[in-house]
Structures are given as C-alpha cells and as structure tokens.
Amino acid sequence: MxxxxxxxxxxxxxxxxxxxxxxxxxxxxxxxxxxxxxxxxxxxxxxxxxxxxxxxxxxxxxxxxxxxxxxxxxxxxxxLVKDNIATNNKMNTTAGSFALLGSIVPRNAFVVTKLI
Incomplete structure (x- = not known):
C-alpha cells in the first residue's frame, strides 16, 4: 500500500x-x-x-x-459503532450486557442506515 x-x-x-x-x-x-x-x-x-x-x-x-x-x-x-447501536448483521447488539448476547435485531438502527 x-x-x-x-x-x-x-x-x-x-x-x-x-x-x-x-x-x-x-x-x-x-x-x-x-x-x-x-x-x-x-x-x-x-x-x-x-x-x-x-x-x-x-x-x-x-x-x-x-x-x-x-x-x-x-x-x-x-x-466502528458501539454495541448499543443495532446492526442487522452477524454482530451482537448487547449494549454491554451479557443478557443480550446472541439477540437478533430486526433491522439496522436509523443512524446505521444513514452511514451505509
């Protein structure tokens, strides 16, 4: 490069x-x-x-x-986005909580849709 x-x-x-x-x-x-x-x-x-x-x-x-x-x-x-911002991909949206590990969000957060 x-x-x-x-x-x-x-x-x-x-x-x-x-x-x-x-x-x-x-x-x-x-x-x-x-x-x-x-x-x-x-x-x-x-x-x-x-x-x-x-x-x-x-x-x-x-x-x-x-x-x-x-x-x-x-x-x-x-x-990079914080893990409290929903991303509808293979990544976790946990907001730092083990209780949310593996949860599936229905769609990207509004702010993510503006970035992609």
Missing amino acids: DFPVREATVAELQLAFKQNRLTSRQLVEFYLGEISRLNSVLRGVIEVNPDALHLADKADQERKAKAPRLLLGLHGIPI
Missing part, C-alpha cells in the same frame, strides 16, 4: 480509491491490524464483523463497476 492511511480524512481516502492508490480491502486489513495490535491494551473493540474483508472486496468491485451513487461518502470505508 503506497498510501498513508493512519491520519487520512474520508475525502483523502476516497481520492486514493479513485486514483487506485488504495483499496477498501487494504484499508480494512490496516484497521484489523491496528485493532489486533492495540486492543489488548485499549480494550475498545468488543468484536469485528466477520464479513469485514468480504464487504471490503464487494466495495472494491462496486467501485470498479463505477456504480455512481456508491462512490460517495463512506462507501468502502470501514466504521
């Missing part, structure tokens, strides 16, 4: 995608590495979406297909 992502803005990341200097997969791999490296000390991430790399590959494919509405905003950029 020839693009410094550590302190890049969303606009800079999107430009790097456009210039083929960065892929969503590379970005996700970078952040997964950072989580792996730092989380034992910071304990800020409870879980990572097991589909993260698949979703990154999908974003890269969509970008290559030049789907116009998908090339804006946060498309292809990984985000």
Whole structure:
C-alpha cells in the first residue's frame, strides 16, 4: 500500500480509491491490524464483523463497476459503532450486557442506515 492511511480524512481516502492508490480491502486489513495490535491494551473493540474483508472486496468491485451513487461518502470505508447501536448483521447488539448476547435485531438502527 503506497498510501498513508493512519491520519487520512474520508475525502483523502476516497481520492486514493479513485486514483487506485488504495483499496477498501487494504484499508480494512490496516484497521484489523491496528485493532489486533492495540486492543489488548485499549480494550475498545468488543468484536469485528466477520464479513469485514468480504464487504471490503464487494466495495472494491462496486467501485470498479463505477456504480455512481456508491462512490460517495463512506462507501468502502470501514466504521466502528458501539454495541448499543443495532446492526442487522452477524454482530451482537448487547449494549454491554451479557443478557443480550446472541439477540437478533430486526433491522439496522436509523443512524446505521444513514452511514451505509
């Protein structure tokens, strides 16, 4: 990867995608590495979406297909949300409570729909 992502803005990341200097997969791999490296000390991430790399590959494919509405905003950029925000995927929405572990939410929270 020839693009410094550590302190890049969303606009800079999107430009790097456009210039083929960065892929969503590379970005996700970078952040997964950072989580792996730092989380034992910071304990800020409870879980990572097991589909993260698949979703990154999908974003890269969509970008290559030049789907116009998908090339804006946060498309292809990984985000973290707290576990009290409902996400209708393979991740838990527990709000920090073991009692909610494994519960299934019917849909993404409104704020999540605005991010995707």
